[in-house]
Amino acid sequence: MRAEILYFGRWAGYEIGMRHCYLRYLFGRPKGFLQRWLENQLIIDTTSVDEAKLEKIRTLLTRSRTQVLISHPSVLSLLAQHCLRRGIPFRDFSMRAVISVGEPLLPETRASIEDAFGCPVFDRYSAWEFGVIASECERQQLHLNAGSLYIEFLPHEGHRPTAAGEPTRFVVTDLFNYEMPFIRYEIEDVVVLDRKPCPCGRKSPLLKGGLRPWVDQITSPNGAWLDPLGIEAML
Ligand SMILES: [Zn+2]
Secondary structure, eight states: OHHHHHHHHHHTTOOTTOOEEEEEOOOSSOOOHHHHHHHTEEEEEOSEEOHHHHHHHHHHHHHTTOOEEEEOHHHHHHHHHHHHHTTOOGGGSOOSEEEEOSSOOOHHHHHHHHHHHSSOEEEEEEETTTEEEEEEOTTSOEEEOTTTEEEEEEOOTTSOOOOTTSEEEEEEEESSOOSSOOOSEEEEEEEEEEOSOOTTOOOSOEEESSOSOOOOOEEOTTSOEEOHHHHHHHO
């Protein structure tokens, strides 16, 4: 999974040693200082996000000269809107790429993040069980992770096999997980295959985005946004 993150990170312009930041909930045993320092990684807890927290995140990102930012589109969208509302110029950031994970990325969300940070956004589709399932190339096409996963597209039960371009369910076999075999495992997401070749020249199959499951959004009584994936992890 670490190799995949580095491999697909390079598609977004990330290189080992580059300053990068995760905006995510902190739960369980977080990485130690030494490991984060060696990886040049910043992790900012977004379990609960209000205006003060957004401003703190903005300051940390500019001060640390973060070049690659990784988070859920919900958090990225809140942060982008915060920066745009305050008229923060994207030149204040040193951002080269934003990687969106964990939720579907809407075109308007992508546009506001690109406006706020002045860099391209790369969508990534991943799952707890498998790591990266698909990741966008520089042409904004979602390529399947054909290097470490064997993915089969199956008809919906009781229905005719789906044609290309129609929503389809799929099962995944992880070729490198020797700890816990996942063989023809169904995540119960629905995707759409895109049979067109990608102009980037890579041969791995493409997915159309947009059909992945939505995550419920939760707001606390005082108006702070609570990370739904963090709550899920706690449960
Ligand atoms: Zn491509």
